[in-house]
Amino acid sequence: MTAPAASTDVVTLRDLDEPGRVPALVAFVSAVAWLLVGSLLGLVASLKFNFPDWWTGWAPATFGRVRAAHLNAMIYGWASLAMLGISVWLVPRLVHAPLRWPRVATGGIVFWNGAILVGVLALLAGWTDGLEWLEFPRSVVDPMLIVAGGMVGVTLLGTVLGGRARHLYVSVWYVAAAFVWFPIIFVTGNLPVFRGVESAAVNWFYAHNALGFWLTAIGLGAVYYFIPKVLGRPIYSYQLSLLGFWTLAFFYALNGMHHLIGGPLPTWMITTSIVASVLMVIPVAAVAVNHHMSMVGRFASLRYSPTLRFVVLGAVAYTAVSLQGIFTAFREVNRITHFTHWTIAHSHVGVYAFVTFVMFGSVYYVIPRLVGRDWPDGRLIAWHFWLALGGIGAFVLALNLGGVLQGLALMDPQVPFQASVEAAAPWLAVRSLAGVVLTAAHLVFAWHLWKVLRRAPTVGPLPPWHDPRPVVVPPPGPWS
Numbered sequence: 302m303t304a305p306a307a308s309t310d311v312v313t314l315r316d317l318d319e320p321g322r323v324p325a326l327v328a329f330v331s332a333v334a335w336l337l338v339g340s341l342l343g344l345v346a347s348l349k350f351n352f353p354d355w356w357t358g359w360a361p362a363t364f365g366r367v368r369a370a371h372l373n374a375m376i377y378g379w380a381s382l383a384m385l386g387i388s389v390w391l392v393p394r395l396v397h398a399p400l401r402w403p404r405v406a407t408g409g410i411v412f413w414n415g416a417i418l419v420g421v422l423a424l425l426a427g428w429t430d431g432l433e434w435l436e437f438p439r440s441v442v443d444p445m446l447i448v449a450g451g452m453v454g455v456t457l458l459g460t461v462l463g464g465r466a467r468h469l470y471v472s473v474w475y476v477a478a479a480f481v482w483f484p485i486i487f488v489t490g491n492l493p494v495f496r497g498v499e500s501a502a503v504n505w506f507y508a509h510n511a512l513g514f515w516l517t518a519i520g521l522g523a524v525y526y527f528i529p530k531v532l533g534r535p536i537y538s539y540q541l542s543l544l545g546f547w548t549l550a551f552f553y554a555l556n557g558m559h560h561l562i563g564g565p566l567p568t569w570m571i572t573t574s575i576v577a578s579v580l581m582v583i584p585v586a587a588v589a590v591n592h593h594m595s596m597v598g599r600f601a602s603l604r605y606s607p608t609l610r611f612v613v614l615g616a617v618a619y620t621a622v623s624l625q626g627i628f629t630a631f632r633e634v635n636r637i638t639h640f641t642h643w644t645i646a647h648s649h650v651g652v653y654a655f656v657t658f659v660m661f662g663s664v665y666y667v668i669p670r671l672v673g674r675d676w677p678d679g680r681l682i683a684w685h686f687w688l689a690l691g692g693i694g695a696f697v698l699a700l701n702l703g704g705v706l707q708g709l710a711l712m713d714p715q716v717p718f719q720a721s722v723e724a725a726a727p728w729l730a731v732r733s734l735a736g737v738v739l740t741a742a743h744l745v746f747a748w749h750l751w752k753v754l755r756r757a758p759t760v761g762p763l764p765p766w767h768d769p770r771p772v773v774v775p776p777p778g779p780w781s
């Protein structure tokens with residue numbers, strides 16, 4: 302029989318959560334603020350397709366600037382900040398050690414916000430590096446992001462290295478790897494030494510890997526945590542998790558050039574990326590089977606747990622966006638879809654239906670554990686869910702359909718260009734309506750967050766889900 306752990310070796314979940322509380326809260330609240338700003342910018346960009354003569358007299362409101370501001374506010378503001386919040390909360394729980402240097406993490410998150418603010422204002426003022434996903438001025442904003450992200454990364458990696466769990470759960474691999482991968486690709490993407498075609502190749506090496514090694518990595522890390530956690534059962538297969546992680550690490554890095562199919566790059570580069578895109582079926586299937594089998598027999602829980610509902614839908618969207626992406630990577634398909642709204646539909650299945658849904662579900666789980674009280678109004682969660690699902694469903698269906706019609710018209714030499722614009726027009730109106738619905742969903746979410754933050758802390762016994770039982774820490778392992 303093993304001896305009971307010494308009292309100094311015993312920590313509760315509350316002990317693990319406590320140091321990360323402030324940085325996680327700052328990250329979530331600011332993330333939601335950027336979600337609102339980004340929604341407004343997305344809505345304006347969308348309406349410009351329906352009313353091209355609207356608000357053209359003021360340069361910051363022109364499409365090119367608003368689009369870039371939308372993309373950056375959403376990716377580096379909303380999604381990245383939500384992911385930073387999840388990471389500082391999740392990693393301590395999984396490695397059985399409180400967050401190291403929490404003030405450094407909070408400072409990093411505040412500074413990250415400052416960088417996004419400067420960056421978005423710079424883009425609206427017309428100051429841009431002109432590379433998609435790397436629009437922020439590299440002389441000011443990118444160094445700020447490197448310092449800010451570095452501050453959070455150091456605390457997280459320090460926590461992992463000082464961790465006391467003998468086994469590193471799969472979510473830690475994804476999150477820790479993201480904090481190693483992202484600085485490498487971000488610095489590479491911003492090196493001011495590439496010109497012409499080289500610059501385009503490095504641009505898409507960066508942007509593609511930002512999707513795979515940053516958004517997807519932390520998104521999947523969260524899915525791997527929340528499905529088993531909410532269901533109270535282990536993940537279906539450890540071996541499949543390993544297979545999914547390593548094949549993603551290997552194949553995703555080779556995918557980037559599929560964004561430049563038909564571009565002036567050596568054919569072998571593009572072909573390699575198409576082959577690697579098809580090979581992505583391995584990690585995607587591994588993850589999908591693993592998550593599905595973990596859910597089997599428990600789908601009824603979707604009715605009761607908002608976290609599960611958002612996270613499981615996000616996981617399904619991950620499979621969907623990947624299969625759509627593999628299909629889009631074939632030359633025969635890409636020549637029809639590349640210059641159309643199809644690509645924008647695909648983008649939003651990925652960054653919205655997958656990443657954003659997983660972040661929504663995660664926030665629903667984590668916030669009550671940070672503030673010590675539950676969400677006050679279940680109806681608001683239901684409104685948020687159905688508006689978000691209906692909105693993104695209409696957004697994606699409309700743009701997929703409109704994109705194909707637009708692409709077929711563009712391919713036909715007998716059809717004048719104007720006809721391809723007209724073919725897509727009704728679908729773009731649907732996209733704007735969907736954008737209004739999505740913005741409403743985000744307002745409901747923000748309002749509910751405000752309500753839960755504003756209420757006085759629960760006095761008396763802790764809510765039942767704030768498990769006071771100790772996490773018995775095993776003897777120090779290789780990670781101590």
Ligand code: HEM
Pocket residue numbers: 433512516517559560578579581582585619622623624625626627628629630635638639640644647648649650651652655656
């Ligand atoms: C197996 C997985 C995937 C494959 C093979 C894939 C494939 C592709 C391809 C071929 C394009 C280029 C379309 C074009 O410009 O003609 C593309 C664009 C895009 N993908 Fe994916 N995709 C995958 C997964 C994802 C995921 C998981 C996300 C989100 C997290 C995502 C988000 C995007 C975005 C945002 C773009 C547009 C980038 C831009 O032009 O700004 N994709 N994808």
Ligand code: HEM
Pocket residue numbers: 339340341343344346347368371372375376379380644645648649652653656657735736737739740
């Ligand atoms: C209120 C909801 C939203 C609306 C109305 C909206 C609208 C738009 C519009 C109009 C564009 C430009 C399309 C074009 O150039 O043809 C766009 C692009 C983009 N949006 Fe959104 N969006 C919304 C939510 C989001 C969210 C939540 C994210 C990320 C988390 C996001 C990420 C992006 C990205 C990455 C692009 C560039 C896509 C590409 O180049 O393929 N959007 N969005």
